[in-house]
Amino acid sequence: MPTNLYRFQGPEGTIPYQHYLIDKNNTKLTKIATALMKNERCDGRDISAHRNLCIKTGIVTQAKGSAYVEKGHTKLLCSVFDPKEVPNKVEYAKTGELQCEFKFATFSCRQRRNYTRDSEERQLCNEFRRAIEPAVCRGEFANFEIQVNVLVLENDGSVLSTAITAAGLALMDGCIPMYDMIVASSLGIFKNTILVDPTYDEETLCLSWTEDEENRGTVMLAYMVSLEQITEFSQNGSMDINMFPEYVQLLIDQNCKINKLVQSAAITDVIGHFESQTTD
Amino acid sequence: MSLVSLNEGEKVYIIHGVEENFRCDGRSRQDYRPLELEMDIVSNANGSARLRLANSDILVCVKVEIDTPLPETPNDGKIEYFVDCSANATPTFEGRGGEQLAAELSRFLSLAHCPVFNLSKLCIVSGQSCWKLFVDVLILECGGNLFDAVSLAAKAALCNTSLPNIVGTYEDGKNIDLQISDDPFDTKPLDARDLPVLVSLCKIGNNYVADPTIEEEICGAGCIVISVTPKGKVSAVLKKGAGSFMPDTLNEIIMSGSQIGVLLNKALEETITKDMSSNVCKQRFGFLK
Secondary structure, rough: OOOOOOOOOOOOOOHHHHHHOOOOOHHHHHHHHHHOOOOOOOOOOOOOOOEEEEEEEOOOOOOOOEEEEEEEEEEEEEOOOOOEOOOOOOOOOOOOEEEEEEEEOOOOOOOOOOOOHHHHHHHHHHHHHHHHHHHHHHHHHOOOOEEEEEEEOOOOHHHHHHHHHHHHHHHHOOOOOOOOOOEEEEEEEEOOOEEEOOHHHHHHHHHHOOOOOOOOOEEEEEEOOOEEEEEEEEEEEOHHHHHHHHHHHHHEEEEEEEEHHHHHHHHHHHHHHHHHHOOO | OOOOOOOOHHHHHHHHHHOOOOOOOOOOOOOOEEEEEOOOOOOOOOOOEEEEEEEEEEEEEEEEEEOOOOOOOOOOEEEEEEEEEEEOOOOHOOOOOHHHHHHHHHHHHHHHHOOOOOHHHHHEOOOEEEEEEEEEEEEEEOOOHHHHHHHHHHHHHHHHHHEEOEEEEEOOOEEEEEEEEOOOOOEEOOOOOOOOOOEEEEEEEEEEEEEOHHHHHHHHOEEEEEEEEOOOOEEEEEOOOOOOOOOOHHHHHHHHHHHHHHHHOOOOOOOHHHHHOOOOOOOOOOOOO
């Protein structure tokens, strides 16, 4: 494990104090589980409703395009930088490359994360890149690469889907040619109950190991709405094969809802841009 | 991933072949290449398996060690996957070349196994000690479809793994001393028959093919990897490649992937059972075949 000696490293082998709390994590999860059995969610949402979305583009002035997205308590920042030549490259590539970085801030999760990239971040980074790759007109940047960075400030579940939605907005804000807007949403399944846009606790509950045969797990789908193309699909848990068409349809419907919000944000942006030009 | 490069003519040949349901090596779209499996071939490991899927050659070894469980899961053991892409497989793996593929393989393997594998079986003393399994995957030769080959070999190696029996424990205040049987045959087999295998389906043209070769992987627009348990449940799905899918195609691919997965699990199960029953006078091949 490479360590950076210039940065302060927390002492090794510490245990977060939350494990010693009287009201332990487990009782919190069982509370959520019993509420879900009555089709109620701990934050008062309907099981088929996503959390409120807050979108703001152009937040990083140094980047070509950027977006800040808040979904409930999940908060993240995505920035896109100008196309630049790929360093140390000999061959000519007909399609441009996307260089992605997916990073959790050290304080973003309940347990402190390290500065170095762990395997979860690598996996999320790969999935993130594959989700936005088909949406970008990569033929326009032959032999060039575009840097797309995601920084998660606060993690409260559905991080990857929120990041993909933010990336779509940041690419649009950076005027990178795209085939279509890209949006993503996720589902949690717990004892055959489908939860739209799960929080961190709900995700933990859905992925916890149980003996029974009921469906559980999480599903994430990234979608280009007007082209009707699925750009990324990932699932984890234990699910019956016959349920997949239902999950896919539900996720597509969710994505259409989010797409409307994203589109209206984009239109306001464009109008704002022209207004600021006319006043100049 | 490899040094194979195809010209337009070759690509068209492969794509047209897939359309006619007759691939370059004579298979139909849903067929697998021949598989060879040998178990228990590394004597220093607690369980091992070597799998050859046409030209893909995978060696998986499982070592067990004693560790303390994580404070949040005091009753669970640990399992760790490590994939090493040997530079012997293809020269592109040299140095740090295979690192990304290796990280992706090991992460996806642990994601696929985690919802199915009951880690509480690895507990020795709750909150004090547990077994830790190190699953080391070595890619010796790369002939396409690494995900499927690695998962089959990993499942076989885990089925072949046996944990040493614990004869006694001594408590000394808070410390616990374990006494482990020193007889190498006094072991308890690890039950890993429920583990999933991965099935990759590569989309070429309007069709999709199972068990793609390297050449087919280059022609394909995208690839879906599905992890299927013996009961036909899906435990993880991953998309590879830069393509995108129509919703109907995706559903169709997942559906047929699970059917193939059940058959593949059954074939592996039969092979493992046959291997275990003929344990006494088993013919060994090792690496010479």
